[in-house]
Amino acid sequence: MTELVPVLSATWGAEKSWSLDTYTEAGGYAPLKKALGMAPGDIIQAVKDSGLRGRGGAGFPTGMKWGFLPPDDGLPRYLVVNADESEPGTCKDIPTMMSAPHQLIEGVAITSFAIGCNHAFIYLRGEVVHVYRRLLQAVREAYEAGHLGTNIHGSGFDLDVTVHAGAGAYICGEETALLDSLEGRRGQPRLKPPFPAVAGLYARPTVVNNVESVASVPAIVDKGVEWFTAMGTERSKGMGLFSLSGHVTRPGQYEAPLGITLRELLEMTGGIREGHELKFWTPGGSSTPIFTQDHLDTPLDYESVGAAGSMLGTRALQLFDETTCVVRAVTRWTEFYKHESCGKCTPCREGTYWLTQILKRIEAGRGTEADIQQLLDTCDSIAGRSFCALGDGATSSIISSVKLFREEYEAHVTAGGCPFDHAASALFAYSDTPATEEAHA
Amino acid sequence: MTYDETTLAQLTEDAAAIIARYPVKRSALLPMLHLVQSVDGFVSPDGIQFCAEQLDLTAAEVSAVATFYTQYKRRPNGEYQVGVCTNTLCAVMGGDRIWDELSEHVGVGHDETTEDGKITLERLECNAACDYAPVMMVNWEFFDNQTPESAKQVVDDLLAGKDVAPSRGPAKVACFKDVSRVLAGFEDGRADEDQGAGAATLAGLEVAKSQGWTEASK
C-alpha cells in the first residue's frame, strides 16, 4: 500500500496556516537561509539530481530548465511563476497558495537566488481574489522579515517579488502567452524558439515554472536529494498533489509519491460515490486522453500514464460514474476549448468551432453516423498542426472517447437524443426537464 | 475624460504605484484595467483613455487588450458578479441545473445584469475548485458544494441587501468595485479573514493523520 506524504500540504490544517508565524514555526525559511549559504550552481545541481519535473503539466525536468539559462551578462533575468491554474480539473495550486503562500514565496526566493534573478513575478489567475489577498500579504510579511528585499539575511542577494493578477483567459497559462500577458498584451503564444530561457520576459532570459514545482524546492534543499528520490518511480521522482474530483465520496487533495494508482487513491477517498461505479476519468486534466476502469492499476507517473496512452498532466483526476454521458462531458470540454482558443492559428480557431458544432449536433440527437468520422477527421487537422498545445489538448478527450465509447456516440444518433438522465449524475435530487438543453444552447 | 479632479488625482496616484511594480511600464496595463473597474464598475471609455495616457499607448491598443480578457466588462457590471461553473465536471455534478434555476430565478441570462444593477450573472469556466463541485463564485470568492436552493438563497440575500459569506474566503463578499481594487494589487486588510480551509483541501491530510502517515515517519 502506497502511503500519502504530506509535504506541501503538511501545514494546511494548522491555525492561521497562511501566516508567516505558522510557517516559520513549522521550520519555514530555514531552507532559504541554508540555500543562501550554498553556491547557486550547487542548488541547481541538487534540483537536477532530485529529478524534480515540472508540475504544471508537461513534466520537463526543472533543474535542466534552470541550466538552460545563458551565462550571466550582468543584465536582468527573471523567474515567472505560473499560477494561472485554469486547466479543467486542476485545483492544486489554488489551495496551496490559499493555505500556505509562504511555501511558494520561499521557493521563489531560493529559485531566484539559484538562477541569479533579482525580480520575480507570480502570475495569478484573476478569478480568485482571496488567494491574491493571501499572496500580497505573504509577500509583504516576507519583506518585513527580511526574506525578500535587499541584502537578504546579509547574503548580498537582492530580490523583489511582484504578484500580478490576470484577468480571465485560460491560454495565459501557456508559458509564452503568459509572458505576453505579463507584458500588458493580449495573451497569445509566441513562436518558439527562442525559448523563454533565452528570450522570455522583456526578451530577457526567463524561467517559467509552475507553483507546485517552485514550492517543492525548499523541501529538496532542506531534506536533501536522497529524501526526494526515495519517493516516486524510476524516472518520476518525488511527491505530487493528486486532485480527485467528481463522483467520489471524499473529493480533494491527496499528496502522494508519483506512481500511486487510482485504485490506491480510491481507498483513501472512500471510493466512488455509494451505489455507483467508475466509468471514465481524466488522469491529468481535460487535455489528457480519458481512462476507464481498465486503468485503475496504472501507476500515476509520467512514463506509465504515457505508455497507457494518456498524460500525467497536472494530476487532475476528474472521475465520472456510470450515470454520466460521455458525449455530454466531451461536448462541454470542447466548448471550453472553442471559447478559450486565442484565435492566433487557423486549425485551432476554426477546428474547435467545427468540433463544437458537430458535437452539439450529436449530443442533441441530430447527428449522423458520418458525423462521428467527421469528428475524428477534424481532430486530425488540429492535432499536431496547431501553434500551441491548446489545440492538441482540445482533441484529446474526443479521440479517446470515440475510441473507448463509440457505441455511446452511435446511441445518440440512433436514439435521436441523449439516452442518459442528467439528473442522475447530479449530487442533489431534481427531476430532469428538457429546459436544460435549451437553456444551454 | 470626465473624471472629476479628486478621482483623477487618486487614479493617477494609484497608477503610479502600479507602474512602479514593473521594470517596463506596459506591464501595468492589466492591473490598471482592474483599477479602472474599481472606479467605474467596468472598462469605461474614460478608463481606456486614462490607461492609454499613463502608459503611452493608443486607446485602440488598450481596447484590444481589454477585450481579450473575460474579467474586463464592457458594460457597467452589477454590484455582485455571480458566476456558476458550467465546465464539464461542475456541470455534470449539478452546475447545469443550478445555472438554469438561478437564471430563471433572477430573470437574466449569461452576462446580463438585473435592472437594479445588483447582480450580473455569468456562466464560468473551471475556477480551480473542482473538488468542491458544483461551484459558484460571487465577486471571485468561493461558494462550494452548491445546490439550486443554496445558490438562490445567496442571490436572494444579495438582492435584499444582506451580507453573504463565501465557503472559503473572507467574512463577507465585498462589492465588485472593492474587489477590483484588490485585483489591481492593493491590499484591503482582509487576508486574515477565514472560513476554514475546506474539507476537500484537507481530505488527504486527514487520511494521512488517521493512518499515522507523516512525511517525517519515513
Ligand SMILES: Cc1cc2nc3c(=O)[nH]c(=O)nc-3n(C[C@H](O)[C@H](O)[C@H](O)COP(=O)(O)O)c2cc1C
Ligand atoms: C493551454 C495551456 C495552458 C496551460 N496552463 C498552465 C497553468 O495554468 N499552469 C501551469 O503551471 N502551466 C500551464 N501550462 C504549461 C506551461 O506552458 C508550462 O509548461 C509550465 O508553466 C512550465 O512549468 P513547469 O515546468 O514547472 O511545469 C499550460 C500550457 C498550455 C498549452
Ligand code: SF4
Ligand atoms: S492552438 Fe489555439 S490557443 Fe494555441 S495559438 Fe493556435 S489558436 Fe491560439
Ligand code: FES
Ligand atoms: S469544473 Fe467547476 S471548478 Fe473546475
